[in-house]
Amino acid sequence: MSAPTLDMGRVRAITLDLDDTLWPVWPTIERAEKAMRSWLSHRAPVAARLSGDTQIQRRLRDAAVADHPAIAHHLGDLRREALRRLLVESAEDPALAEPAYRVFFDARQQVDLYPDALTALEALSARFPIVALSNGNADVHRVGIGHFFRAAVNPAITGFSKPDARIFAAAAAQAGVSPAQVLHIGDDAQLDGAGALAAGMQTVWINRRDERWPAELPTAPHAEVASLTALCALLR
Incomplete structure (x- = not known):
């Protein structure tokens, strides 16, 4: 499959996974879940023990989505509801779900940036407005990189998840440009690459693990790089 040609002359903004x-x-x-289990172990020991069982967690999440479809795209609400159900099943206080989630969420913001991340953010933000576009619930300000971004968009804000074209359109709107003027950068071939292409954006695939672009996807990315350092060199 031949890749489309990257046209930097069209790019007026970047969306970044x-x-x-x-x-x-x-x-x-994993660190955030461990912190949450540790907190629960002193207050709801049965729930703390069961929270490490992936099958139980999947069952509770599926049940939560079935009963409350609106929370399917809101990871925080979904995790809180699954926690509440776990506490009820464990015959422990369901009111602990909210503080337990806060422990998880606080720890979830403690990330270890890739070595090339800060340099790349400095270089990219000096040239373009950047909008964070994620299916997750990391807070760029709490992570400590918020000053590089014009805005941040996620499913809890839009009600849509990647690869839905509407979340890409919402991110372009936050940058004040059309999707055709956006370069989307991300690691997931389906969610980032195919999603951005379907939304009318150009895209660069960050392929740190030297994977093959999935043959079932209809269009290849405009470019593929192995790191953010290589990305910055490509965009010069």
């Missing part, structure tokens, strides 16, 4: 683009997400989530 966060998780696994600026930092590895799963170590962050």
Whole structure:
């Protein structure tokens, strides 16, 4: 599959994924869940023990979405509701769901940036307005990088998740440009790459793990790089 040609002359703004683009997400989530379990262990020990069971967590989340479809795109509300259900099943106080979630959320903001992230953010933000565009619930201001961004967009704000074209359109609107004037940068071929392309954006795929672009996706990205350092060199 031949890739479309990247046209930097069209680019007036950048939308940028966060998780696994600026930092590895799963170590962050695992630390946050560990912090939450530790907090619960002194207040709701049964729920704390069961919270590490992925099958139970999946069942509770599926049930929460089935009963409350509106929270499917709001990771915070979904996790809180799953926690509440876990506490009820454990015969422990469901009111603990909110403070337990706050422990998780606070720890979720403690990320370990990739070594090339800050340099890239400085270089990109000096040239373009940047809008954070993530399906996650990291807060760029609490992470400490908010000053690089014009705005931040996620499903809790828009009601849509990547690869839905509407979340990309919302991010372009925050930058004050049309989707055709945006370069989207992210690590997920389907959510970031195919989603941005379908929304009319140009896209660069950050492929840190040397993966193949999925053959089932109809269009290749405009460019592929192995790091944010390589991205900055490409965009010079």
